[in-house]
Amino acid sequence: MQPQGDGDVLSQALKMVRRHRGMTAIAVAKQMQVPLRTYERFEAGGNRLNLDYIRRFAVATKSDANAIVMAVLIGSPSLARHSADNKLVTTVTIGGARFNALLGEDIARLDARAIILAVCAMYDDLIAEHDRQQLASRWLEQGARELPQPPPRRDR
Known part of the structure; x- marks a missing residue:
């Protein structure tokens, strides 16, 4: 298995959390107050790690911003999903x-x-x-x- 880059891990983490919440990209973009295209680039992991966007995403999805960052740091996107509800x-x-x-x-x-x-x-x-x-x-x-x-x- 090939090691994943930070952008790939972030992308997977964001998608897992968004899907767990049953939200569309359009709904999250609206809640984050960013254009849909900007959100799509963010969710695709195409940009540098943006803590402001991660915080906005966490507020929009009622998830754990710190778990999203930690997921990237440890290379495990599932941590973001697993911690979304209990804010571990x-x-x-x-x-x-x-x-x-x-x-x-x-x-x-x-x-x-x-x-x-x-x-x-x-x-x-x-x-x-x-x-x-x-x-x-x-x-x-x-x-x-x-x-x-x-x-x-x-x-x-």
């Missing part, structure tokens, strides 16, 4: 901004090992929460199937 990457970014405001220059003195362990613990906790949600959903579905189902009444 924006949440992590807010945490980073607050952490920077609290520690500032002291961040440089943190041991890389401590940072890695903390980040891994955060993601391990999220994976465990995902697993608990899946278990609860399966339990509820199974339990509902096991409940007696009375026959429908004919007198109603």
